[in-house]
Amino acid sequence: MKKIAYSPANTMLHALHPFTKFSLLLGLSVSIFFIDSPILMFFLFIVLVFGFLTVCRNPFAYFGMRTTFLTALMIGIIQCTFVKQGSELTNIFGLSITNIGIQRAVLISIRFLVIILCSYLFILTTSPSDFAFAFMQMGVPYRYAFMIVTSMRLVPILSIDGERVNFSQRLRGVRYDFRKPGEMILHMNIYIGAVLYSLINRINKLAISMESRSFGRYATRTYQNPLHFTFRDGIILGIAFLFVLFFYYLKWKGFV
Amino acid sequence: MDIEIAHLTYRYKEKEKLILDDINMQIAGGEWILISGCSGSGKTTLAYAIAGILYHQQMGVYQGHVRIDEQAIEKTPLYWISDAIGFVQQNADDQFCALNVADELAFGLENKCTDPDEIKKRIADALKITGAESLYSRQLFELSGGEKQKVAIASILALQPSILILDEPTSNLDLESTHAIFEVLKNLQKSMNLTVIIIEHKVHFFEDLFNRCIHIENGKIIFDGAIEESPFYKVHLKTKFLHPGEKNNNTELILSIHDWSYENGNGFRLEIEELEIQHGEILALMGANGSGKTTFFKTITGMVHTQQGQMNFNGERVEQLTAPQIGLVFQNADDQIFMNTVQDEVTYGLKNFHMDDAFHKEKAQELFDHYGLIHKLNANPHQLSYGEKKRLNLISALVFSPSLLLLDEIFIGQDVYQMDYILGKLKFLRENGMTIITAIHDPALMKRMADRILFLEDGKMRFCLPLQEAVIWWQVNGYGEYLPEKDSGL
Structure with a gap:
């Protein structure tokens, strides 16, 4: 088993500017609480799983991954058991399982998984020193x-x-x-x-x-491999922004 | 660059014992100097003073001056001193600021706002000199002790200092890695015109490189001259053990282990097929850094859990060995110090085991007396010298009269006098029937004390043989660095 930590590789996710990845992570972590459609949630989850598979062949080789999925399963079971709204589909030992219960179970457990997997993906593909550099580019000392x-x-x-x-x-x-x-x-x-x-x-x-290696000597510092915010970063951020706008439009119209 | 030290005096607090006592010396540019002395004599403090760290830390009472080419380091901020001086710390892990080798090597240069192309060039040069080119793309946590030390040296060399200070760079290293660091320094001497100051106990390894030796005792320079004229560097261990063939007739087993295996999840696997240890034996646990010596201790004491295996202690099957039947002393003395006074440190364990009766209290007093700490019962353990802390660790373990004592690299960082002192105490313990398993690197120590050698390589037990047979095994299989006939470096 490996610890979740930055793992260098030549994938597109690795090549993205940390600011782009951080914005996507933040944006997704907030937007996900507005998604009520289990299908859309499941679609996001599948996209993330593909993202994971481009970075590592076996996500379960990492510490904590099994616990994450088990926790998601537990959340799902609790939702199924305690949500009483909707029409009853079946009854197990006196506990009624409803259609809304199952919907909530899928929605909340996958929401949990998406947030955790997103963070893991960010950690796996972002070098901490690049992240620090990105902050510096944003004006943080x-x-x-x-x-x-x-x-x-x-x-x-x-x-x-x-x-x-x-x-x-x-x-x-x-x-x-x-x-x-x-x-x-x-x-x-x-x-x-x-x-x-x-x-x-x-x-x-x-x-x-x-x-004693000159940290703090100047107000700024250079970087061995300076990061550049590329055209690709701009496109990806733009698409993500449009996607969010489109989603809110659909939500406003009552489609999702 | 020349260094001048004038009337340098240092103590932690007013009226406390002097750590550096009126040090005066001149070091000419290009000199290679070895600083020797007992543990706690003030060597590292002197190195800190030369590097400017001691003054800028502002943690004690500092008097006197250190000048680099006439410039007082007391008036120069630490982040500017690095232009002249590079300081390699004793433990590479303490020095690392980044997470991977590439970032670590670039760290200082980036802080100095060096151009990225120049950074790459300097890193390549530093890696070449240290023979660490293959490590560039590695993560720091993946490296062995020797590799880490090479990266630590390379990261300083990349800054191109004129003066390089190394504080016991080989103290945590096995023999192979120590030789590798020696080769790095040899290469450095050939290729760069540096002033090098090294603090080192393993004087014999490095004697050919250094033309001047400074010996310090109680914060004072007591010898400054040619290394071959130093009366201090040819000190050898005096204590010698009688081996069990001559002494111990108790053949009863205290510990036996069968099919013992543990996997840590990162590809490392410890495997011991069969191991039997008799009462009163001293077993030297040997192997390179990362061979599994500490992991072996962790598995038998239950700190980590084995996947399979059986262990018998005094004829009874047990899952793990626990205190107070066994005592374990770690490499780092501070890891086993908890309380505010020396006395409380020992009584803490006694109270927890509900053994704070008159008998054990008396035993503690005897041990304090026997190990020379009877006058320091009310002292703060963290303020003891390194050797005294080690003795306190031993007392804390021995007060329970364990039948098995596990020692994890406790000779690391100790000078020859301290080693001899501890060897004498271990000899006494063995004569009183105690079984000791001790992880060590040095063949000279092994030759002095071990009845049998348990040799681990990449987690696998290669053999557990009496000393003479182990030596033959190493000779036949080409493991020359383990032969006690070789210069031990002590």
């Missing part, structure tokens, strides 16, 4: 934009440190027992203190490393 890169660098390290501290505690007889809240708070306190100590040490070393 690179010191702030670079926080994305440094936090992505530190998060896995912090998680390893946390595991190690937790294991060291277990070796010293620590058991997190919910029946003894006082003891549990004490152990958690000690755990957080040890992880924070380690984190501060690492941040200090990272800061030294960055500053």
Whole structure:
């Protein structure tokens, strides 16, 4: 199993400007809450699955993918079970399953999947430093934009440190027992203190490393592979914008 | 570029012990200097001072001056000092700012607003000198320890500094990677006119490269001269163990493992077909970086779960080995320090195991006395020296009288005196019947202490043989770097 992280490749999605991808991600994440048609939702889902398959052959090789689909399934089951509106299609052990229940189940579980898959696709195809650069192009000072890169660098390290501290505690007889809240708070306190100590040490070393390599010397910086907002980015953003307009027009007319 | 250090004194707080004590020295451009000294003697602090980091961190009381070509580094912002000085940190992971090799190499140059074409050229040059061309398109987390160190050095060389400072660049590396770094430095000496300052314990590896050696003790320079004249670099380990053929007759098994396998999901698989360990043995766990030594410890202690296998401890089948029957000491001492005083650090475990009775408290006092920490019971553990922290880790594990002690690379970053001290203590423990499994890199240590060698390669157990037979296996199969006859670097 692999962790969801940027995976370099030569696909069209990789080649898009991070700003384009980020706009699509934001636009889709907001618009999706206005889609009430399960068919349209399913169409979007299929498009995303194709997007995924161009980036990786087996999406289930990533950590969290199975959990995502299982969660979507659970959401669907809950919707089917508890939505009582509409006409009853069948009755299982006293629980009536209605047509609206099934519609809501498909709609909400696929909506959940689309949002998660979109974010995953963005992470898989966007280098954090390119993302930081895109922010800089948008006028955000690179010191702030670079926080994305440094936090992505530190998060896995912090998680390893946390595991190690937790294991060291277990070796010293620590058991997190919910029946003894006082003891549990004490152990958690000690755990957080040890992880924070380690984190501060690492941040200090990272800061030294960055500053002693001229970070912050100028208000701007160059990039080895500067990104350009291409004609293709413009076309894709334009099409997406027109698509959204068309969708709202159909919605206004009551077609979807 | 010349470096001048004048009356440099440093301490963490007023009236506290001096970390650097009136350091005065001159370094001429193009010199290659080796800084040696015990753990905690002030070597890294001196390197930080030369690189300008110590002053600009503003975390202690700093007096004196460091000048680079007459320019005081105290008056120069850190981000400008990098034009003259490149600093390679001890742990490459601490130095990395990016997520992949290409971005890491470009990081400093991009900050200096270097033209993209020039960035590419400088990166290509730096990769060529370090022999790391093939790593350019890799992700940093995929690299081995040696590869990471090469990238760390290349990322500094790309900035074209005149002075290169390396803080124990090989301390976390296996023998093969240490040799690779030696080759990088050799190549550097031939191809670039740099001033190089290296802090290193494995002096023998690098002696041919350096014409001057500075030895530091308690923050003072006590030797500054030609390396071959230094009375300090030819110090060898003194402690020697009697091997079990001569000493230990207890053939009962403490631990046996059958068909043991674990897969981490990233293509790494640990496989141990059959392993039996007797009471009172010292087993050296050897193998290159990434061969599975730490993973082996993780699997037997239940930190990660094996997919298959059976383990017996003292004749009983167990799923995992747990404290207090076993003790485990990690490579990084800070990972096992939680409390605010040395005493609390040890009593924390005792309380958790409900073993804070008079017997164990007395045992803790004996251990504090035996390991030289009896006068520091109220000290903050994080303020102890590196060697003292390691001793505190050992006390925290030994206070439960475990029958099996697991040591994960605890000799890393230790000077020869500290190593000898710990070896002496391990010898004492073994004579008292304790079984020890210790992950190590150095053949000299292996020769001194190991009864048998468990050799791992790419996650697979190649053999578990007595020392002499292991040496023959390595000789026959062409693993020359593991032979104890070879210069150990200690």
